Structures are given as C-alpha cells and as structure tokens.
Amino acid sequence: MLKYKAPLRDIKFLINDVFDFQTHYKDLNNGENADPETVDMILQGFADFSENVLAPLYQEADAEGCHFKDGEVTTPKGFKEAYDQFVEGGWQGISYPEQYGGMNLPMSLNLIKSEMMGTANWPWAMYPGLSTGCINTMMQYGTQEQKDLYLPKLVEGTWSGTMCLTEPQCGTDLGQVKTKAEPQEDGTYKISGTKIFISSGEHDLTENIIHIVLARLPNAPKGTKGISLFIVPKFTPTEDGEAGERNGVTCGSIEHKMGISSSSTCVLNFDGATGYLIGEPNKGLKAMFTFMNTARIGTGIQGLAHMELSFQNALPYAKERRSMRALSGTKEPDKVADAIINHADVRRMLLTQKAFAEGARSMIYHAARYADKMAQGVATGNDEEFEKWDDKLGFYTPIIKGFLTELGIEAAKHGQQVYGGHGYIKEWGMELIARDARIATMYEGTTGVQALDLLGRKVILQSKGKVIRDYTASIMRWCGEYALDKNMRQFVWALTKLCAEWNTLTVRLMLMARKDREIISAASEDFLMYSGYVMMGYHWARMAAIAYDRLENGGTESPEFYKAKVQTAEFYFDKILPRTSGLAESMVAPSESMMAMDIESFAFLD
Incomplete structure (x- = not known):
C-alpha cells in the first residue's frame, strides 16, 4: 500500500534557508499574518490532514471510482467526510481576504498546501483545487456584487468552482468555441452549449458548484476576440446567498479514464442556463487566463506530487528487496543477496527521482513568491503591480507546467522499474502513480502547447x-x-x-x-x-x-x-x-x- 509522509524538512529548508520567506513576507500587505509560529502550525496541519486523512483513501478510491446515475455523481467512499474536515479546518480560504472569510495569508502557503494534499491524494485534491482558479478569477474581474454573493461560500469551501473551456470540436483552439450566450432583459444571459472534460463538474461534496464558462454573445467577433466569460451556478443563489433553484446545467456523463478515476471528469450540458457576465464583453479569454495560469501552476505541482510519492515508496522497497550481489563487492554477506539499493542502476533511478522532486519543489516555491506579489496586486487594486508580476510568472508557467509534468512521468516510470514486476501490480500502488501522472502533461494545454x-x-x-x-x-x-x-x-x-x-x-x-x-x-x-x-x-x-x-x-x-x-x-x-x-x-x-x-x-x- 502506498504511504505518504510530508517532506517538512525539505519544505522548511526552502522557505527558510534558500528563499527566506520571512523577509519576503515583510514586503506583503498580508505578510504580517505569516509569522514563523503561524507558518509552522499551518504546515503541520497540512501534513497531518494529508498523511492521515487523504493518503489512506487514495488507492481504495481509485479502485471504486466515481458513480454516475441520472445526472448525479457520487464520489468514492470517504471523500465527502474528508472534504467536510477540509472545510471545517478552513483550509480553502487560507490565502483569501478576511472580508470573505479567509485567513488572509500569502498565496505561497496555499501552493504548499496544494503540494501536500496533491501528493497524498491527487484526485481528491482536484475538487478544492479547481475552486482556487474560480476564486482568483472572481477576485480579479468580478463586480463587488458578484464577489459579495459568491466569494464567502467559495472561500469557505461549501461551494466549489470549475473552469469550462473545452468543447467537443475544440480544446486548445478556443477560437472555435460555439457555446452561446443570449442577453436577457434582466441583464442575465441564457447559456446554451456543451462542455467536455470538465474536472469536478458534478459531485456530492459541496452544496453548489459555480461554473466559469466561455461563451459567445450574438454578433461577437470571430475567433478568440469574440469570447466572453460567464458565471453559471448549478443552483441559482437566493438573495440571502444560499443555493436556490436548480439552473439549466446538467451532467450528461462522466469520462472513463486511464487514471484519476476518483476525480469526476464531466460532460456538462448548458440548456438555457442562467449566466452572469464576468469582466468585459468579448474579453473573456484574458479573464480566463487568470484561471488558466493558476491551474497551470497547480498542474506543475501535480508533476512534483508524482515525483515525490513515487520516490517515497520506491526508496524503502529498494532497501528491502534483495537481488544478486553488487558489482563492487558483496555488501550484505549474511543475506541471501544484497539489497537492490546497492546496485548503481537502482541508485540512478532513485537519485533521479530525488533530484527531480527536490528540484521541482524549489522551482515551484520560487514561482510562488511571484504569485504572492501578483495576488497582492489584485488585493490592492494595483493593476500595474499585478501585470508586472504576472509577466514574470508568465515566463515560469509553461516551464513549470510542461517540464515538470514530463519529469513526473519519468519519475513514476523509475518507481515501477525499482519494483520490477511488482511495479505493474495494483496492490503496490506504483502503477496507480504512473496512470495518474499521464494526464498532467495534457491538462491546461499539452506539453507541445506549453x-x-x-x-x-x-x-x-x-x-x-x-x-x-x-x-x-x-x-x-x-x-x-x-x-x-x-x-x-x-x-x-x-x-x-x-x-x-x-x-x-x-x-x-x-x-x-x-x-x-x-x-x-x-x-x-x-x-x-x-x-x-x-x-x-x-x-x-x-x-x-x-x-x-x-x-x-x-x-x-x-x-x-x-x-x-x-x-x-x-x-x-x-x-x-x-x-x-x-x-x-x-x-x-x-x-x-x-x-x-x-x-x-x-x-x-x-
């Protein structure tokens, strides 16, 4: 069975010794809340939740998968209880303003949280993970009325969010989007169309799901210049901010996938669903990129997650499994054979996993400091500051997403190789990591697109x-x-x-x-x-x-x-x-x- 232990020693080495996050936090308007004692407490809380709640669910949930019936999705056993603990701990709101119920801590701590949860159980972590981009987009482009209505529930975690881009005829080429948005007299829009590959598009973890949807207004310019962005809730909120009547969006099916089977990947049908414009008309792609860049960093973390989990489980196996004698001479003469960690080729694979995981963590944590600065620009309404750090982060984003997810697959392969034949058997878990790692290179644009x-x-x-x-x-x-x-x-x-x-x-x-x-x-x-x-x-x-x-x-x-x-x-x-x-x-x-x-x-x- 797969086991996970949060690498707190390595995490603290980076945030304290290499990047000096405490000095960095002094330059942030919300950095005073992230004193060393608070950071240590939060890191330990992430670790405990990830190790003791999420990690034990990973393999069993993969075997069970999600259940689909009559437009409803039921997540695997234990997922709802784990999510309720997540909400109770206030973990969704760690990096969001107090006025919406958040802890108002730097964005970098949210990314560290995502690493631990994702390494312990990536499919589960996707459910709250999709909400992060939804919240960020609303923070940047939503009206004050939209923020006041949606953000408290999203930050609390009792509502979740999605990103609805892909359609049957188009993925990366969003200029082909056909979903329609018809203006209504009351200022709302009727959204009609089909979106596919929508992660967390339907599930039983939250009271409501808020879809961020790309669609076209009538007579909009062709191509990407004619795309607008809309908020489409599963349940239309009431005046007091609770989930009201069911909206015209339904789940037509869930995908049967190679991996991440416990994460629901949905076909969503919008049949005259009530939507609300977010941002400016025909400029939805720019607003969506706030969501997409957040998601791309998150997908880079997925690469790190598979490197780390594969390494953590391959290492003890290599210390225990015995085969042949080391070429440089017998290492354990009292045993029937030497542990395979004494063979140079096995050490090559383990060291490659270790070098990838710890190197990837450093790259992501460095980018996380830029994310802190970018988030501060949003929080203070300083568009110039936001653009500056968004541009800097933009250089890292395709490398973190494309490069690290490719290395995640390589690290997972090495883990299987260390296990030999057992690496192909489900009970050991290495084949699960290998399957789940594959999708990361395709999320938010393939490696070629990045x-x-x-x-x-x-x-x-x-x-x-x-x-x-x-x-x-x-x-x-x-x-x-x-x-x-x-x-x-x-x-x-x-x-x-x-x-x-x-x-x-x-x-x-x-x-x-x-x-x-x-x-x-x-x-x-x-x-x-x-x-x-x-x-x-x-x-x-x-x-x-x-x-x-x-x-x-x-x-x-x-x-x-x-x-x-x-x-x-x-x-x-x-x-x-x-x-x-x-x-x-x-x-x-x-x-x-x-x-x-x-x-x-x-x-x-x-």
Whole structure:
C-alpha cells in the first residue's frame, strides 16, 4: 500500500534557508499574518490532514471510482467526510481576504498546501483545487456584487468552482468555441452549449458548484476576440446567498479514464442556463487566463506530487528487496543477496527521482513568491503591480507546467522499474502513480502547447529573446558571487556555459525562423525541456551553496541532510544536466525532415 509522509524538512529548508520567506513576507500587505509560529502550525496541519486523512483513501478510491446515475455523481467512499474536515479546518480560504472569510495569508502557503494534499491524494485534491482558479478569477474581474454573493461560500469551501473551456470540436483552439450566450432583459444571459472534460463538474461534496464558462454573445467577433466569460451556478443563489433553484446545467456523463478515476471528469450540458457576465464583453479569454495560469501552476505541482510519492515508496522497497550481489563487492554477506539499493542502476533511478522532486519543489516555491506579489496586486487594486508580476510568472508557467509534468512521468516510470514486476501490480500502488501522472502533461494545454507558448509567444513574439537574456543575466550575477568558491566551481562553470548557449540557441532559432517557417513549432519542445533542465540546474546550484554554507559554518544538527543536498546536486550536474546537449543539437536541426513527407505516405496499410 502506498504511504505518504510530508517532506517538512525539505519544505522548511526552502522557505527558510534558500528563499527566506520571512523577509519576503515583510514586503506583503498580508505578510504580517505569516509569522514563523503561524507558518509552522499551518504546515503541520497540512501534513497531518494529508498523511492521515487523504493518503489512506487514495488507492481504495481509485479502485471504486466515481458513480454516475441520472445526472448525479457520487464520489468514492470517504471523500465527502474528508472534504467536510477540509472545510471545517478552513483550509480553502487560507490565502483569501478576511472580508470573505479567509485567513488572509500569502498565496505561497496555499501552493504548499496544494503540494501536500496533491501528493497524498491527487484526485481528491482536484475538487478544492479547481475552486482556487474560480476564486482568483472572481477576485480579479468580478463586480463587488458578484464577489459579495459568491466569494464567502467559495472561500469557505461549501461551494466549489470549475473552469469550462473545452468543447467537443475544440480544446486548445478556443477560437472555435460555439457555446452561446443570449442577453436577457434582466441583464442575465441564457447559456446554451456543451462542455467536455470538465474536472469536478458534478459531485456530492459541496452544496453548489459555480461554473466559469466561455461563451459567445450574438454578433461577437470571430475567433478568440469574440469570447466572453460567464458565471453559471448549478443552483441559482437566493438573495440571502444560499443555493436556490436548480439552473439549466446538467451532467450528461462522466469520462472513463486511464487514471484519476476518483476525480469526476464531466460532460456538462448548458440548456438555457442562467449566466452572469464576468469582466468585459468579448474579453473573456484574458479573464480566463487568470484561471488558466493558476491551474497551470497547480498542474506543475501535480508533476512534483508524482515525483515525490513515487520516490517515497520506491526508496524503502529498494532497501528491502534483495537481488544478486553488487558489482563492487558483496555488501550484505549474511543475506541471501544484497539489497537492490546497492546496485548503481537502482541508485540512478532513485537519485533521479530525488533530484527531480527536490528540484521541482524549489522551482515551484520560487514561482510562488511571484504569485504572492501578483495576488497582492489584485488585493490592492494595483493593476500595474499585478501585470508586472504576472509577466514574470508568465515566463515560469509553461516551464513549470510542461517540464515538470514530463519529469513526473519519468519519475513514476523509475518507481515501477525499482519494483520490477511488482511495479505493474495494483496492490503496490506504483502503477496507480504512473496512470495518474499521464494526464498532467495534457491538462491546461499539452506539453507541445506549453512549448509553443514559451518559445513562440513568450520568448520570440513578446520579448524578442529579452526574457531569456534577463533570466540568464540573473543566473550569471549569482554565479559571479560564487566564482572563487572552490566548492561551487563545478556548478558555476557549467551554468555559465549553459547561459551562453541558451542565448545563442534563442538567437539562432529567431534567425532560422526567417526562412524556415516551421522551425519554431519543430524546436519548441526541445527548447522547453532544455530551458527546464537549465532552470532546475540553477536551483540545484543554489541549494548546494546553502548546504555548503551550513556544513562549513556549523550551527546545524543535521549535517547529513545538507551533505545529501550537495551529493544530489552533484548527481544532477553529472548525470541529468548533460541531457541539454542532445536537446541543443536537436532544436536547431532544420524542420525539413519533419515536414517533407506527404500525409498519404505516413502509412501504407492497403
């Protein structure tokens, strides 16, 4: 059976030693509430709930799945009771204003909460997780009347939210959205259409579900410029803010999926449902991106969750399972064979999982500080501040989402390999992690979509390469601080070369695009993965620098922890970071070999 233990030691290393969250919180208007004692108490509360309530439900709920009958969805045994505990603890409102019932703590603590809950039981965590984006969108674009009506219940957790974008004929290409919104004399709209793949679209956990829906007004411009955003509640709220009459939105079916079977993925039919415009007409996509960026960070956390859970369960198995003798000599002569952790290849897989999980956590927590600043811009109504930090976070978003979810699949594969044949058997749980990890690369846009967003939009169209120059300049400034440090020389030298190469590759691709029109699409995924490996390398170097400092200057009761940090960083630079070489060569290869073949020539099956 899968087990989960919240990695509090590693979490505290990042928030205290690496990123100094306490100093960061002093610059936030809600940071004074996040004093060390409060943060420790909250972290322990997250850990207890995740370890003792959510984790034991994970495998049994997967076996049971969700139940669908007559438009209603029943979640697996134990989910409702766990959700009630979640609401009772006030966990949904941790990062939202007190005026709506929240704790008014920084957004970063909410992301840490999401990591723990998601690692313990990702399908369950999706139910409250979808509400986060709904709340953020309403905070940013809702009228005061809409905020007063919906936010107290959403922040409390007794109501939940969804994001309704995808339709049968379109996923990423939202310009094809056909759902209609007909204006009514009372200022409301009648929403008609079908949305598919709607996570948490119907369930029995909350009293009401608030759908955020993309739809078209009559005579709206074609394409993405003609999309508006609407609030469509499952039950229309009464004047006193309670769930009233049933609205015209029903669940037509739930999907039978490869993984996350205990998370309801719904087909929703809107049949003249009453909707309320949020934001400006025909500018719904901009408002929805607030929701989508939140969801993309959350999906990156899913990648981390699968890395961590797979590693935590593969490690004890590798210590206990015995097979053959180590090539360097017998390690346990009194046993029938050596534990497989003594074999170099098994250590390669375990260290890869460890390096991925701890590197991913550092990347996400760094981005979480930007999310804090962005949330402050929303809370204070400072649009300029919001845009500034939203832009900064925008560079990280496709990397965190695309790169980390791909590594989540790799980490899950390594976990199965450590278990050997048992990794394919359900009772051990490793195949469950592998199944659940797959969807993360498709949520909120596939890896290819994230890659095009990074290279095509963020790097080339929007910044002409400046975003890469700026980011590598920050790495180089950091490298300069450690240029004469003998311990850090290996990391500094490798990062210096990669920063120069990253800029060169960016310029080459921009120049190649003048003649090779397909090169950006052809190179984008290689570019994303290259960017992710370099970014994670930078984070590992930073963690190694802190670890060396703690080891050399004393004052620590756990030198083994810091020594392991340094050793993992060395492994990453020796065995993982060289992957960038192949990616660099591949991304600048002309697109001709991809595009030359006639479509009819892909297969000859007659």
